[in-house]
Amino acid sequence: MPFGNTHNNFKLNYKVEEEFPDLSKHNNHMAKVLTKEIYGKLRDKQTPSGYTLDDVIQTGVDNPGHPFIMTVGCVAGDEESYTVFKDLLDPIISDRHGGYKPDDKHKTDLNFENLKGGDDLDPNYVLSSRVRTGRSIKGFTLPPHNSRGERRLIEKLSVEALTSLDGEFKGNPSPPFWSSCSSTFRHNDNKTFLVWVNEEDHLRVISMQQGGNMREVFRRFCVGLTKIEDIFKKHNHGFMWNEHLGYILTCPSNLGTGLRGGVHVKLPKLSTHAKFEEILTRLRLQKRGTGGVDTASVGGVFDISNADRLGSSEVAQVQLVVDGVKLMVEMEKKLEKGEAIDSMIPSQK
CATH class of the missing domain: 1.10.135.10 (ATP:guanido phosphotransferase, N-terminal domain)
Known part of the structure; x- marks a missing residue:
C-alpha cells in the first residue's frame, strides 16, 4: 500500500x-x-x-x-x-516518438552479430565511434525520487557488479564524486567501456573508441551490458523492461533502447550543402556539435547519431548510423571532386 x-x-x-x-x-x-x-x-x-x-x-x-x-x-x-x-x-x-501508440510493442535486439558491416567506416573521415544507453534497476525508485539509502545500495550493488568484470571490461571504480548522492564513475583499463552510477539514470553505460569501427564498439556495448545485468539478476534486481516501452528510463525521451549510437565525422563539404538537413532527416539521423547539443561544428566535424529510441531495436538503430554515415562519407568524397550528389540522396527511411 x-x-x-x-x-x-x-x-x-x-x-x-x-x-x-x-x-x-x-x-x-x-x-x-x-x-x-x-x-x-x-x-x-x-x-x-x-x-x-x-x-x-x-x-x-x-x-x-x-x-x-x-x-x-x-x-x-x-x-x-x-x-x-x-x-x-x-x-x-x-x-x-513519432506517433508511438499505447498498444504498440517495442523491439529489443542486443545480438551484435545481427549488425551488418560497421567495421569499414573510413577512419580518414570517421574520427571516433560511441554507443551509450541507460538502465534502471528493478526494485528501486528512479533518481528524481531516490532516497539516500536507495542511492547508496544502488552504488554498492553496481560497484560489486563492475569490479567482478574481467577481461576487456576489467577496471576500477573511482570513489563517489558527491557522498550525499553516491555517484560513481568507472571505466575499464583501456577507457573504452565506461559506466556512470546514480546520474540521470541508475546506470549510464558507454562503449567508445577512436576510429570508425562501430561494429567493435557495438559488440563491446552488448557484451558488457549483458554481463552487468546477469550480475544484478543474481541479486534479484534485473533491469526495468516491458514489451510496450522497452527499457524504462527516467526521461520519456530515452524509453525503448535508450541508445544513442554516434560518430564524430568530418563533413566540411556536405554540411554546407543545401540538402544536408534533408539528408539527415531521410536517414533518420541527427547532428550535434562535437561538444554536445548546443555546440557548433569545428572544422566541419559533427556528432552524427540515430534519431529514434522507441519502436525499433538497438541493432536497427545502430544499423541506421552505420549505413547513413557510410553514405554521407561517400557524398563528401564526391563533393571534394566537384561532382554532384543529387542521385545519391536517399528516400525517406
Missing part, C-alpha cells in the same frame, strides 16, 4: 484552476499535452512510492524549454509512473 502523501493531499484543498501551473511561455512536450482536465484527473494520484503528478511535471514547469529543441518537460520517479500517469505520459510519448 502507498504511504500517505500529506503534502499532495493538502493541495486538494485548492481548486484545479488554483493549482494548475502557468505554462503560457513554455515550449516542451509536457506543456503541449497537459490540460486542466488531465491535471484534475491525475492530481490526487500517486505511485506506490508516493510519486505524484506535480513531481512528474516539476522539471518542465521550472524549465520552460529550449529555443531550438523541443524538450520533454517531465520525468518518471519510478517504474509505476508510466502506468499511474499514462493519461499524460502516453500522449507525450506519442508526440516525442
Whole structure:
C-alpha cells in the first residue's frame, strides 16, 4: 500500500484552476499535452512510492524549454509512473516518438552479430565511434525520487557488479564524486567501456573508441551490458523492461533502447550543402556539435547519431548510423571532386 502523501493531499484543498501551473511561455512536450482536465484527473494520484503528478511535471514547469529543441518537460520517479500517469505520459510519448501508440510493442535486439558491416567506416573521415544507453534497476525508485539509502545500495550493488568484470571490461571504480548522492564513475583499463552510477539514470553505460569501427564498439556495448545485468539478476534486481516501452528510463525521451549510437565525422563539404538537413532527416539521423547539443561544428566535424529510441531495436538503430554515415562519407568524397550528389540522396527511411 502507498504511504500517505500529506503534502499532495493538502493541495486538494485548492481548486484545479488554483493549482494548475502557468505554462503560457513554455515550449516542451509536457506543456503541449497537459490540460486542466488531465491535471484534475491525475492530481490526487500517486505511485506506490508516493510519486505524484506535480513531481512528474516539476522539471518542465521550472524549465520552460529550449529555443531550438523541443524538450520533454517531465520525468518518471519510478517504474509505476508510466502506468499511474499514462493519461499524460502516453500522449507525450506519442508526440516525442513519432506517433508511438499505447498498444504498440517495442523491439529489443542486443545480438551484435545481427549488425551488418560497421567495421569499414573510413577512419580518414570517421574520427571516433560511441554507443551509450541507460538502465534502471528493478526494485528501486528512479533518481528524481531516490532516497539516500536507495542511492547508496544502488552504488554498492553496481560497484560489486563492475569490479567482478574481467577481461576487456576489467577496471576500477573511482570513489563517489558527491557522498550525499553516491555517484560513481568507472571505466575499464583501456577507457573504452565506461559506466556512470546514480546520474540521470541508475546506470549510464558507454562503449567508445577512436576510429570508425562501430561494429567493435557495438559488440563491446552488448557484451558488457549483458554481463552487468546477469550480475544484478543474481541479486534479484534485473533491469526495468516491458514489451510496450522497452527499457524504462527516467526521461520519456530515452524509453525503448535508450541508445544513442554516434560518430564524430568530418563533413566540411556536405554540411554546407543545401540538402544536408534533408539528408539527415531521410536517414533518420541527427547532428550535434562535437561538444554536445548546443555546440557548433569545428572544422566541419559533427556528432552524427540515430534519431529514434522507441519502436525499433538497438541493432536497427545502430544499423541506421552505420549505413547513413557510410553514405554521407561517400557524398563528401564526391563533393571534394566537384561532382554532384543529387542521385545519391536517399528516400525517406
